Amino acid sequence: MRKLAVLATSVALLASSSFAKEINVGVTMSMSGPLAAYGQTAYEGIEFANSLQPKLKNGDTVKLVLVDTKGDKVESANAATRLISSDKVVGILGELTSTNTAQVMAIAEKKQIPVISPVATNDKLTEQKEFANRVCFTDSFQGAVVANYAVKDLKLKTAVVVVDQAQVYSLGLAKAFTEAFTKAGGKIVKEIKVSSGDKDFKAVVSQIKAANPDFLFLPMYHPEVSMIARQAKQIGLVKPMFSGDGVANQTFIDLGGDAVEGYMFTDFFDYGAPPTQRSKDFIAAYSQKTGKQEVNSFVALGADAYNLMVDAMNRCANPEDSICINKEIKATVNFEGVSGVINMDKTGNSTRSAVIKVVQNGKAVYKATVNP
């Protein structure tokens, strides 16, 4: 049966190789649900990159097939299965959160379809996986960036960490931060666990106020962090607060209002300091189309995930050969991305820089770049 399938495919390939065709690339994103703000932003980047570079060098067209995961674990797994079995995609871009991406990667691994995640940062995601890749940094890098910056530049010595135990991302980042912070000479005075979907953090912030740390590290996503910041302000808890890339979004600032002024977070990219020629071009094209200069970092990483996939496809003799695409993704070095220069390694992780931003007057403002 398998031989027959291979034969049929090769015949089909031979027959079609003479004229250009459409090749499906899958996208799994949270377009609705609590994480919709991220999904819509990242997809905007993927879609825009696709409009800039819709064709492969052999003339084939890349067609995006989007499935909404609703920010849900099970839906993410279903989306991956559906893309691979019925849409016959050669590769998948997405998901966003580490929890959901783990589902997509587990399914793609079995079917030998390469995945490139734009922003899933959990360390374990790419471990012992052949077909899992990402263009973002990992949590151990991000956690160390925050810890070192807090201790060395801001001279903050004690911290309270609030962990969202329902998110792999949060657990991983909290662990990475705790290790790096302790090593740098800091002390964690309290760790509090919460769950995503919570709105009421009054009890949590009351606890933190009693612990009186130098600063708060909140490795979570924006819906919860914005609520914590607001409720902290309400009980008069005014301390420096820090998060990872999980809050790198304008929605975070809209929801947090005044309470997130001065809030600091790590991010991948800042449009005010374009790191490559490609990012300058991208920002120019983007502002021409949308009328705004601000390219969100999720847009940039979405675009990079797409461009890296297309780049790898171009280097394969047959751009529909998923195994070759995966090999080429991992062999990518000095890739000029929108968000910066990306070097992939054979584990599927990328080596890249991070930026630190601070919220000022309702906008995220560039503060520093940290290289690995």
Added chain:
Amino acid sequence: MDLTMFMQQMVNGFSLGSMYALIAIGYTMVYGVLRLINFAHGDIMMVGGFLGYFGIAVLDLPFGAAVLLAIVGSALLGMASDRIAYRPLRSAPKISLLITAIGVSFFLENAFNVFFGGVPRAFPVPAYLENVVDFMSLTMPVSAIIVPIITAFLLAIILWVLYKTKYGMAIRALAFDVGTVNLMGIDANRIITLVFGMGSALAAVGGIFWAVNYPSVEPMMGVLVGLKAFAAAVVGGIGSVGGAVLGGLIIGFTEVVVIAFFPELGGYKDAFAFIFLILILLFKPTGILGIDFEKSRF
């Protein structure tokens, strides 16, 4: 834990519990008359929050007028859901009603998702509600004081309607026996519509409070709150208005106490609400203020 901290947590629990209570009253009243667990109730609360948002952010109404819009709009929606979805099934088995309620819930969530997207919108809270009050070394926003007061006030109105008015008598009679009430010349459908209207109006107030305390609105905001308010209604004794309030406060305090005393278990605070539910169902299936459905109502 010192006394100030303890008091602060009590204030937090009281404010949260009052919101659950408001929503739980709607569950309990509809259950009382129809024996229906109206799973769409949490979503009516979401609609209330959205209407408030539109009143303020889009129509530029003053806060009070936006609240009124939310109350009237949600009450109409609640009555319409009864007219369209539940009334045709009056004589059908109870399980059909329950499934329809879940359908109405999904419909509302998805309709709002389609029209407004899933991205949370910042709720414009009037500054005077966000002001912070210092009271005997406790710090709290004005809303933390106002929410329990308004809840108590609304509860008083509901109890007055139930026990001092003709309509209240009709509601209580209806809860006792629908068939007989119809024979007595009371239009049962009109009374049921009234119950839906009252419950939904309270849910709208709950939704606005929710949006004020956690300043955002999004289509799924009613799901977990609805489930917890349902748990509150059962814990307190479903069918009893006082029980709904008591249950709401118990669930609110439980959540806060879990975090205050066991920060490590904070992530499981939702589980505690439902553990309460299971324990109550095991040992006192009618709830704390549970009523014997063969004897009296509310």
